[in-house]
Amino acid sequence: MDKERMAQLRESFHRSKIMTLFKAVPTGMAKGYFEISVPKQDFMLRPAGMFNGSTMATLVDVSAGYVAASAKPSESYLTTVELKVNYLTPAVGEMLVARAQVVKNGRILMVVRSDIFTVSNGKETLVATSLVTLMRLALKAPDVQID
Amino acid sequence: MDKERMAQLRESFHRSKIMTLFKAVPTGMAKGYFEISVPKQDFMLRPAGMFNGSTMATLVDVSAGYVAASAKPSESYLTTVELKVNYLTPAVGEMLVARAQVVKNGRILMVVRSDIFTVSNGKETLVATSLVTLMRLALKAPDVQID
Amino acid sequence: MDKERMAQLRESFHRSKIMTLFKAVPTGMAKGYFEISVPKQDFMLRPAGMFNGSTMATLVDVSAGYVAASAKPSESYLTTVELKVNYLTPAVGEMLVARAQVVKNGRILMVVRSDIFTVSNGKETLVATSLVTLMRLALKAPDVQID
């Protein structure tokens, strides 16, 4: 990924209100790879203390959007077509890390996998996996999903 | 649904930190049906102004959990096994409404559908649909997903 | 659906080698609705005698393709983008019926739901539900999926 594109994505990430709310940090970025790290906050947890499914689904969606953007020229407009998450094990830990990679970089449609890990005492556990389809709309298109 | 169970779910909803953050209101509740309404907030939006996919996925997950709970006795412990959302059209509006219903009420596994609507000038539009699988764990079980 | 389009779909169905193998019959057809009925055959069954998941996934895929075609002009070329099936209960019966309807008829992407029923002694049971995304390619396009 060229430096300009990387700077654009980083800037977009820092402007994102939902990522700000999550105190999320983009901890890895390359063409076709995007990693997001998120510290534990109360609203992310189930009563029993593990991360809830909504928080993990949010990280899947956001990491998928950024990894797809990382593989396309800057003027692309991307929208999520569908998203599927499998929750694998109780998500116990101090931090969540989402690691997204492009499975298929089509001209119109893209398929992405994002894996979600918890970090607990420095040890990582895979807690969810996913498949996401995104669509690339025409340059600077108005915000249109699917239609 | 008996009154006691309904009160339990309502109480649980009001204790939920993520629903509090979303300013969400449980606007419909019956055995096998659960509806959540959410007013627009900045962190829920894409730059172009429509609701983002993460917000809709969160409503799918939460409404699925509550509708599954509505169909089970109070001592059930439920966890999301997997979740799949199809985004249908740009989610433009002042409010999101999630309407979840039980498709299959199995002893161990449950399948739920949650439809997401935007409300704009009193008009509703279906903007996403979903299928969610949940698992019922033993009574008062520790918070265990899948394992 | 006009008569010409209906005749085209019926003809296409009867030419389909997989539907011939399945001894499948198109038992319902309208714009945005398609129904397929299939009698039990040995290769469709699990050892314990119920229909297997592969047979139901095939009916989901085929019924989704036809219902999408029913909602588009004749020169459309459609391809399945992704398919998700939830199996709900053991599929016991003499016959399978797939009932597909269009959830979203977008210009490029379409979302379809197909429900699968068994018929046993005249009684129907919902045994699987699904969501399918399809893509419409340009007129008479070469057979291109996603790319």
Add this chain to the structure above:
Amino acid sequence: MDKERMAQLRESFHRSKIMTLFKAVPTGMAKGYFEISVPKQDFMLRPAGMFNGSTMATLVDVSAGYVAASAKPSESYLTTVELKVNYLTPAVGEMLVARAQVVKNGRILMVVRSDIFTVSNGKETLVATSLVTLMRLALKAPDVQID
């Protein structure tokens, strides 16, 4: 995987009527890994000549079942809970190969990924990927899905 278990799976595969119909061969087998190879036949093809989605969904389902079985003791009874396939590119080739691996080997639920490749002139292309959830039922249980 011990030799007895491997022999059981191989025998079960050769008894399978749908795999016989597909002229499928189990070309790889280990604990947590299962590979199936299938030569092209007319009923597997779209009119334009590539493999159809139903054939690939069938290979996903069957390979997922066998890989799950490979990771469990012989007396397990497994059933597919849900299956999701992303079709990535036109499936052109002389042969399909499904490669399934266990992502999560839970006590009750298992999550599997199966990747589908075409082989054309000795060159492989990834044409579909998937996620499948399976459930393990009690020993020698009657054939019960989800319920």
